[in-house]
Amino acid sequence: MDVSHLLDELNEAQRKAVTTESKHALVLAGAGSGKTRVLIHRLAWLIQVEHVSPHSILAVTFTNKAAGEMRERAQDLLQVSTRSMWIGTFHGIAHRLLRMHWQEAGLPENFQILDSDDQHRIIRRLIKEEGLDEAHWPARQAQWYINARKDEGQRPDAIEHMGNPMTAQWVRIYELYQASCDRAGLVDFADLLLRAHELWLHHPSLLDHYRSRLSHLLVDEFQDTNSIQYAWIRMLAGDDGSVLVVGDDDQSIYGWRGAQVENVQHFRRDFTDVQVVKLEQNYRSSGNILEAANALIANNEDRMGKKLWTADDKGAPITLYSAFNEQDEARFVVEQIEQWLGKGRRANEAAIVYRTSAQSRLFEEYLLKASIAYRVYGGQRFFERAEIKDALAYLRLIQNPNDDAALERVINTPTRGIGQKTISILRLQARESSLPMWQAAQECARQNLLPARALTALQVFMSLITDMRERMQDFTLGNQVQGVIEDSQLVSHYEKEPTEKMESRVENLRELVNAATAFVLPVEDADAGMDDLQSFLSHASLEAGETQGEAWDDCVQLMTLHSAKGLEFPMVFIVGLEDGLFPHQRSVMESGGRLEEERRLCYVGITRAREHLCLSHAEVRRMFGSESHCRPSRFLNEIPSELIQEIRPRMQVQRPWVGARSPEYPKPSSIKQDWPFSLGETVSHKKFGSGTVISFEGSGEHTRVQVNFNHAGAKWLVVAYANLTRS
DNA sequence: TCCATTGACGTTTTT
DNA sequence: CGTCAATGGA
Numbered sequence: 221m222d223v224s225h226l227l228d229e230l231n232e233a234q235r236k237a238v239t240t241e242s243k244h245a246l247v248l249a250g251a252g253s254g255k256t257r258v259l260i261h262r263l264a265w266l267i268q269v270e271h272v273s274p275h276s277i278l279a280v281t282f283t284n285k286a287a288g289e290m291r292e293r294a295q296d297l298l299q300v301s302t303r304s305m306w307i308g309t310f311h312g313i314a315h316r317l318l319r320m321h322w323q324e325a326g327l328p329e330n331f332q333i334l335d336s337d338d339q340h341r342i343i344r345r346l347i348k349e350e351g352l353d354e355a356h357w358p359a360r361q362a363q364w365y366i367n368a369r370k371d372e373g374q375r376p377d378a379i380e381h382m383g384n385p386m387t388a389q390w391v392r393i394y395e396l397y398q399a400s401c402d403r404a405g406l407v408d409f410a411d412l413l414l415r416a417h418e419l420w421l422h423h424p425s426l427l428d429h430y431r432s433r434l435s436h437l438l439v440d441e442f443q444d445t446n447s448i449q450y451a452w453i454r455m456l457a458g459d460d461g462s463v464l465v466v467g468d469d470d471q472s473i474y475g476w477r478g479a480q481v482e483n484v485q486h487f488r489r490d491f492t493d494v495q496v497v498k499l500e501q502n503y504r505s506s507g508n509i510l511e512a513a514n515a516l517i518a519n520n521e522d523r524m525g526k527k528l529w530t531a532d533d534k535g536a537p538i539t540l541y542s543a544f545n546e547q548d549e550a551r552f553v554v555e556q557i558e559q560w561l562g563k564g565r566r567a568n569e570a571a572i573v574y575r576t577s578a579q580s581r582l583f584e585e586y587l588l589k590a591s592i593a594y595r596v597y598g599g600q601r602f603f604e605r606a607e608i609k610d611a612l613a614y615l616r617l618i619q620n621p622n623d624d625a626a627l628e629r630v631i632n633t634p635t636r637g638i639g640q641k642t643i644s645i646l647r648l649q650a651r652e653s654s655l656p657m658w659q660a661a662q663e664c665a666r667q668n669l670l671p672a673r674a675l676t677a678l679q680v681f682m683s684l685i686t687d688m689r690e691r692m693q694d695f696t697l698g699n700q701v702q703g704v705i706e707d708s709q710l711v712s713h714y715e716k717e718p719t720e721k722m723e724s725r726v727e728n729l730r731e732l733v734n735a736a737t738a739f740v741l742p743v744e745d746a747d748a749g750m751d752d753l754q755s756f757l758s759h760a761s762l763e764a765g766e767t768q769g770e771a772w773d774d775c776v777q778l779m780t781l782h783s784a785k786g787l788e789f790p791m792v793f794i795v796g797l798e799d800g801l802f803p804h805q806r807s808v809m810e811s812g813g814r815l816e817e818e819r820r821l822c823y824v825g826i827t828r829a830r831e832h833l834c835l836s837h838a839e840v841r842r843m844f845g846s847e848s849h850c851r852p853s854r855f856l857n858e859i860p861s862e863l864i865q866e867i868r869p870r871m872q873v874q875r876p877w878v879g880a881r882s883p884e885y886p887k888p889s890s891i892k893q894d895w896p897f898s899l900g901e902t903v904s905h906k907k908f909g910s911g912t913v914i915s916f917e918g919s920g921e922h923t924r925v926q927v928n929f930n931h932a933g934a935k936w937l938v939v940a941y942a943n944l945t946r947s
Numbered sequence: 948t949c950c951a952t953t954g955a956c957g958t959t960t961t962t
Numbered sequence: 963c964g965t966c967a968a969t970g971g972a
Contacts, residue, residue, distance in 0.1 A: 282962080283962080284961090284962085309961090309962065311962045312962085315962095333962090335962080336961090336962085408962095409961080410962090412962080413962090474959085474960080474961085476958085476959070477959085477960070477961080575958075575959075576957095576958055576959070577958085577959080578957085578958095578964090581964095598960075635948070635949095637948095761962085762962065763961095763962080764961090764962085780959065780960085781959080782958095782959050782961095804959080805958090806958060807958080807959095842963070843963085844956085844957060844964090845963040845964085
């Protein structure tokens with residue numbers, strides 16, 4: 221068979237990875253080096269050249285987006301159905317296994333997935349019930365503790381607390397939480413992975429079956445795997461499975477979430493016959509940008525070591541703007557974007573990237589003022605909205621009345637006279653008898669433990685749920701959702717809210733009905749024995765849906781550095797490069813590689829840029845209400861200065877004085893009006909060619925401008941005589 | 948039950 | 963400075 225189409229467009233290193241004859245392969249793929257392409261082509265190679273059955277391939281990623289993209293691209297390249305291939309996220313695949321083998325996994329058939337919000341509520345409630353001081357034992361920390369233990373594969377009984385009362389207390393909370401989830405048939409995200417691992421651990425015959433079936437494993441973003449994911453891969457691979465992992469240790473930015481970069485090193489140790497391939501040719505960024513990235517990341521120790529290079533030119537210099545304060549920074553960035561647009565470039569080619577999400581606000585403000593459309597990544601997701609979760613909670617109760625998280629959510633939403641008192645009686649009863657709350661409620665009714673009024677209210681609620689279930693048994697999914705929203709009277713409940721919010725909430729509920737109506741039960745879910753409702757609910761938890769806006773909208777993109785990973789833009793602004801903000805204060809203080817992770821984050825940011833990279837920092841920034849002077853980020857010093865062109869206004873006006881609040885305070889933007897050009901603008905000169913405006917001086921006919929010419933270097937020119945033109 | 952005021956707190960986020 | 967959650971009064 222002619223396989224040239226699989227190799228033709230690959231470079232040598234990529235080919236080596238795709239055609240490897242070693243049993244295992246570790247592909248160290250630098251940013252923009254075509255790692256997804258390698259993964260896809262390897263997949264196709266296995267099928268078309270090595271004649272591996274698609275049925276035997278498992279490809280895992282971290283995000284649904286990546287999984288979807290992989291399936292799509294594989295489909296395109298192979299021109300055969302990818303349906304029989306297992307392509308998905310770790311969580312998605314674990315979930316599927318648990319649905320198929322719920323009995324062996326010790327789960328009820330109708331178990332539900334608990335998202336982190338629900339998890340938080342449960343834990344908080346539990347800590348209260350225990351009578352613990354919430355200031356001393358914050359639910360957030362307990363949640364973090366539990367998830368961290370699960371990510372390490374530890375169940376409560378396996379944790380040694382060695383007499384440490386602190387640890388003992390956390391373990392106790394973990395135990396209580398787990399018991400409460402088990403009673404309710406709830407499985408949290410970390411539990412999906414842990415249980416999938418335990419499923420094989422405790423059922424060797426099942427493991428054998430999957431080992432012989434899934435003989436070829438492909439793992440994307442390997443540097444982000446945590447202990448349990450790594451253990452799971454190892455277990456599945458066994459002695460005979462073949463594993464190819466792709467990752468970049470320099471882009472490991474999720475250590476704080478349990479990701480173990482060490483897995484990249486361990487892979488070579490734990491697997492035999494591993495071919496290591498480094499992909500270092502970059503197809504994304506210009507030479508200057510890559511050089512900056514290389515120089516920066518070289519400051520990290522313990523790297524596998526890679527050096528990106530490109531066949532392209534050096535490209536435009538990296539620009540650096542030192543703003544007076546965060547307002548000035550935002551103003552500058554927006555002005556640059558206006559120029560970008562003025563050159564006929566598109567808004568969605570530009571991205572503003574920052575360390576903390578709170579930083580987006582000012583940029584939004586200035587973009588709004590300039591009437592430039594923008595989109596902020598990482599807002600609230602569709603299935604996480606309160607009204608959607610309420611509606612889903614009713615559906616979950618229909619599916620599984622023991623789902624305590626769902627019951628607590630809607631037992632009094634809309635208000636139906638079941639107050640805190642009644643609910644705590646139910647909880648108490650549930651705890652004492654180790655029953656889910658639904659059954660505890662029945663018990664309370666039977667034993668007459670409630671005042672008449674509360675009892676009536678409770679019975680109204682319970683029959684509402686029971687009636688819904690019976691009435692809607694044969695409904696289509698869309699009608700079920702519609703029916704639940706009607707019967708629960710959620711719409712009129714939300715209509716009582718202040719106008720603006722209410723409209724979008726009601727609109728969202730309508731959208732939920734649309735989503736349910738359009739939902740098609742995926743074949744693999746049907747295979748795993750799920751019905752429409754169960755599959756829909758699982759999807760809602762596992763992929764909480766689009767953040768907001770459509771990616772293809774022509775908007776300036778605003779996002780944190782974390783969410784920028786995997787994306788690329790012709791024009792990238794990395795803002796807020798100040799010590800304390802980026803690197804973040806908390807990372808500077810804590811040791812243990814935190815600072816190196818920040819540096820990797822910066823590396824990720826830099827390597828998002830294709831043509832233009834613009835860095836900025838503010839000298840004064842208002843944080844938590846008070847102003848603070850900020851040193852430029854140490855990362856700026858780690859980028860060779862010859863790659864950076866500083867754009868620095870030489871204001872005739874005094875620098876804005878700190879804390880000035882007078883309204884007539886001269887804003888940099890109003891000063892700019894007098895100047896024919898703006899900072900950073902590209903201009904051209906008859907003799908010197910084109911260059912960038914980097915500074916101003918004087919006013920009126922004496923205005924001088926400093927231009928850094930691409931060939932002639934930096935020059936001061938009197939605007940009145942120089943005859944500069946915009947380009 | 949609902950609204951208003953007060954108080955604590957303040958990375959990064961996908962599943 | 964802003965947000966969110968908890969508390970307390972009507």
